[in-house]
Amino acid sequence: MAQLTLEKVRKAYGDAVVIPEIDLDIRSGEFVCLVGPSGSGKSTLLRMIAGLEGITRGTVRVDGEDMTDVDPSDRDMGMVFQSYALYPHMTVRDNMSFALRMRKEDPKLIEERVAEAVEMLDLKGLEDRKPAALSGGQRQRVAMGRCIVRKPKLFLFDEPLSNLDAKLRTATRHQIRHLHDRLGATSIFVTHDQVEAMTMADRIALLNFGEIMQIGTPQELYLQPQNRFTAGFLGSPEMNFFEGTVSVGEGGFVLNGTASLFLPASAGRLAALREVVGTGRKVEIGVRPEHFDLAAEAGADTMSLPVAGLEWLGHEAFVFGHVDGREIGVRVATDASGASDLPKPGSPVQLRVVEDSWHMFDATSGDNLVVKSGA
Amino acid sequence: MISRTTRKNLLGGHLVAWGYALIIIGPMFWILSNSFKRQIDILMGNTFSTPILTNYETLLFSRQSDFLMNLWNSAMIGVVSTVIVLVIATLAAFTIIRLEPPKWATALLLGWALVFHMLPTLTFVGSWYVMFSNMGLHGTYTALILTHVLHALPQTMFLMVGFLLNIPRELIQAARMDGCSYGQVFRRIVVPLSFGGMAAAGALAFIQSWSDFAISLNLSDQDTMTAPVAIATFAQEHQIRYGEMAAASVMSMIPALILILLGQRYVVRGLMAGAVK
Numbered sequence A: 001m002a003q004l005t006l007e008k009v010r011k012a013y014g015d016a017v018v019i020p021e022i023d024l025d026i027r028s029g030e031f032v033c034l035v036g037p038s039g040s041g042k043s044t045l046l047r048m049i050a051g052l053e054g055i056t057r058g059t060v061r062v063d064g065e066d067m068t069d070v071d072p073s074d075r076d077m078g079m080v081f082q083s084y085a086l087y088p089h090m091t092v093r094d095n096m097s098f099a100l101r102m103r104k105e106d107p108k109l110i111e112e113r114v115a116e117a118v119e120m121l122d123l124k125g126l127e128d129r130k131p132a133a134l135s136g137g138q139r140q141r142v143a144m145g146r147c148i149v150r151k152p153k154l155f156l157f158d159e160p161l162s163n164l165d166a167k168l169r170t171a172t173r174h175q176i177r178h179l180h181d182r183l184g185a186t187s188i189f190v191t192h193d194q195v196e197a198m199t200m201a202d203r204i205a206l207l208n209f210g211e212i213m214q215i216g217t218p219q220e221l222y223l224q225p226q227n228r229f230t231a232g233f234l235g236s237p238e239m240n241f242f243e244g245t246v247s248v249g250e251g252g253f254v255l256n257g258t259a260s261l262f263l264p265a266s267a268g269r270l271a272a273l274r275e276v277v278g279t280g281r282k283v284e285i286g287v288r289p290e291h292f293d294l295a296a297e298a299g300a301d302t303m304s305l306p307v308a309g310l311e312w313l314g315h316e317a318f319v320f321g322h323v324d325g326r327e328i329g330v331r332v333a334t335d336a337s338g339a340s341d342l343p344k345p346g347s348p349v350q351l352r353v354v355e356d357s358w359h360m361f362d363a364t365s366g367d368n369l370v371v372k373s374g375a
Numbered sequence B: 001m002i003s004r005t006t007r008k009n010l011l012g013g014h015l016v017a018w019g020y021a022l023i024i025i026g027p028m029f030w031i032l033s034n035s036f037k038r039q040i041d042i043l044m045g046n047t048f049s050t051p052i053l054t055n056y057e058t059l060l061f062s063r064q065s066d067f068l069m070n071l072w073n074s075a076m077i078g079v080v081s082t083v084i085v086l087v088i089a090t091l092a093a094f095t096i097i098r099l100e101p102p103k104w105a106t107a108l109l110l111g112w113a114l115v116f117h118m119l120p121t122l123t124f125v126g127s128w129y130v131m132f133s134n135m136g137l138h139g140t141y142t143a144l145i146l147t148h149v150l151h152a153l154p155q156t157m158f159l160m161v162g163f164l165l166n167i168p169r170e171l172i173q174a175a176r177m178d179g180c181s182y183g184q185v186f187r188r189i190v191v192p193l194s195f196g197g198m199a200a201a202g203a204l205a206f207i208q209s210w211s212d213f214a215i216s217l218n219l220s221d222q223d224t225m226t227a228p229v230a231i232a233t234f235a236q237e238h239q240i241r242y243g244e245m246a247a248a249s250v251m252s253m254i255p256a257l258i259l260i261l262l263g264q265r266y267v268v269r270g271l272m273a274g275a276v277k
């Protein structure tokens, strides 16, 4: 259990700047997910924390102590690698006890800790096997066991679930989060999968090109994205974006763009945003698939969407179509009777945006003007 | 069912394999048979004659023969130089590919190894002779072992680099996080995992040392003479002692054969792993 601070941490390989400058504070006992697209510097950041990668500039502190130049073997952090990196010539037991043996711990304590981890991770009976004789899921659990027995200050995970099949991945997600709570650990979990981040994290740090786009609880990132990147990254299907300029209308705003769209707003939001949009600045409007209502008939406040495709998922369904060359996804509720009352491909549906559930981003900076203005 | 062309190809393949084996085994068999013949039978070109053991007896038990000592010299020099070369090459390979020294250092080392490996040994033997004579080391085991180490080092280093590249970087990083210094990583992870490779590279280095002629001819003296040099001395000014020469050749072949039979599995597997991946 420990608290981690990154101060103005930078990483460059020669001229290639991977991480320009990051400040990050992780509280003791917290489960933080580093999420972002491939190549955004997540692994690099994690490996800098672990000490496996040099730091170009800045400071890493654990519990206030400067760790920047401490050797990885002295940092007391446990890491689960994407490839698991189990020692192929050692049995499961030897793999798990390796770190403790290196520290010359009492053999009795080692045996206890390994037995405990074997129990926790459901690896009974496999102690004397070599990694080659284990399934993918078992290897993954051994890799976690190797960390657990050490009781390290910090647990570091680098996409440990990406080699598992979908079903096992969901189960392991829960298991990891459960272990974290049970051990009272502090964990940093790297993933490119937003679902993993949303379901496991206390807080998510979203990275893009080595910069933190936003850090906060999953709810904060989903409901109040500070910028267009965050809004677009989280959520599936993706948020729908419409470009244009905005003018004030009756009970809301009107988007004058490629697709014209009416954006119902409460008095509070109207007042807060009126000034911002008054200058005629270019914006992007973002509406999540679940924030459209289906209207019975066309009106001034609706948009027509020709249905091109339908995805029925049981508890919900998504309707897809194109408006001015841009794909739009809309969530529609399903009921127990099945698919009978769903829109049919080929015929249009009328969409109405739900009041105050849309976002407005500055077209150049990407800032969320709604969140910024406090509306 | 095997089609006609496949069968033809198979037949061709067999012919090539057997032809190749004949080229290798033929002379060996000829030497083997000569080693059991009298000098007169060999000179007369008799294919069949009553086998005799005189050649071996002279070699092993005669007062004038030092051949057992020559074999011992070869074995000692071979084993010691192989062990040294393996230690150096494995450490060097580990340093090059996992400790990330500056690029120019790696390039320099591998470049030197390549150039050194390509130049014929005889190029160096003359200067080595002068160097070791000046140092008063001519004819010592030290001189022979050092030069044999140097001779086998480039090839062994290249092989070990290949084998160690097969050990994933993350494995070493995991061990580092588990509290190992680089020295401990080397001992506990790298060495156990490259055993097969070391066996393969070691077998090749040993055989190279065992069969070396050029270096030993110039740097050894009466007491440190190795088997191949001793065999050459059977060709004397006034007569060539064919029988003893053949017997000595047979005896010097035996250790290499045993080594290959025992190590074959490792060598083949090791070399394949290095080559394919």
Ligand SMILES: Nc1ncnc2c1ncn2[C@@H]1O[C@H](COP(=O)(O)OP(=O)(O)O)[C@@H](O)[C@H]1O
Binding pocket: A013, A016, A018, A036, A037, A038, A039, A040, A041, A042, A043, A044, A045
């Ligand atoms: N040794 C290196 N030399 C140069 N660039 C590197 C090196 N390692 C990683 N990078 C670059 O750093 C960026 C971030 O990599 P990484 O942290 O692995 O991304 P992620 O884990 O988020 O997918 C990538 O663009 C990658 O090309």
Ligand SMILES: [Mg+2]
Binding pocket: A042, A043, A044
């Ligand atoms: Mg990565």
